């Protein structure tokens with residue numbers, strides 16, 4: 218499915234996206250998901266997630282600000298997604314910086330996410346290799362993570378997206394880079410977390426690989442437009458939301474994709 222068709226379908230259906238994300242991103246990612254064209258719901262209580270996830274079109278889990286209650290909720294939601302055929306997306310924010318995060322990530326991976334999205338350091342570290350990320354920020358190049366991503370996608374039978382100045386998406390067989398965006402994007406917090414929620418919005422209506430490429434294209438085109446003549450991160454955040462919303466489905470095909 219072409220990115221434009223995925224976008225049209227997503228906007229026609231306005232899928233319900235169950236997001237479990239971090240305190241930093243909760244508002245930002247909800248607004249990005251709404252602007253892109255879907256309907257986010259941010260809930261994480263262990264007491265209710267298993268009842269809610271099956272009602273959603275997709276589940277996204279981001280481990281940015283963990284605590285035991287949240288981990289319990291995440292695991293219950295991932296299990297519910299799996300048993301009800303709801304696709305789910307994992308964003309393993311800085312999973313390698315403490316043993317607590319690393320263990321939570323391994324427990325989540327056991328529930329077999331359909332899509333894993335991270336920056337280069339996060340994807341490299343998932344394979345057990347040393348990564349030079351600083352907290353939530355990447356210290357590695359996307360190109361260095363490509364081989365790891367391809368192997369991971371094959372072994373885990375999922376789609377892996379590595380994001381940065383140029384993004385890379387693979388399902389182990391297909392490989393594509395997505396160009397675009399703005400160098401102001403890493404200067405605004407939770408852009409990656411927001412992207413994970415928007416990948417979810419697309420994955421509710423399209424196959425995982427096509428959905429991921431479409432969501433990355435949506436961010437690449439909206440980011441480039443928002444970044445043009447933009448004075449700084451503050452204006453960028455507002456302009457980016459407007460561009461996520463203003464962009465028309467056919468505009469997504471303007472993202473430069475390079476098939477490898």
Ligand SMILES: Nc1ncnc2c1ncn2[C@@H]1O[C@H](COP(=O)(O)OP(=O)(O)OP(=O)(O)O)[C@@H](O)[C@H]1O
Pocket residue numbers: 310335336337353354355379380381382383384397398399400401402403405406407408409410411412433436437440
């Ligand atoms: N230098 C850059 N130029 C263009 N686009 C960029 C650049 N850096 C990041 N992006 C874009 O920003 C978005 C978020 O990707 P990034 O890899 O920065 O996520 P992240 O590190 O997980 O972010 P966070 O954890 O802060 O939410 C993606 O759409 C990516 O393409």
Ligand SMILES: Cc1ncsc1CCO
Pocket residue numbers: 239241242281282310353406407408409410
């Ligand atoms: C800054 C930050 N710290 C934990 S989560 C988060 C949002 C970006 O990943």
Ligand SMILES: [Mg+2]
Pocket residue numbers: 310311335336353409410
């Ligand atoms: Mg991140």
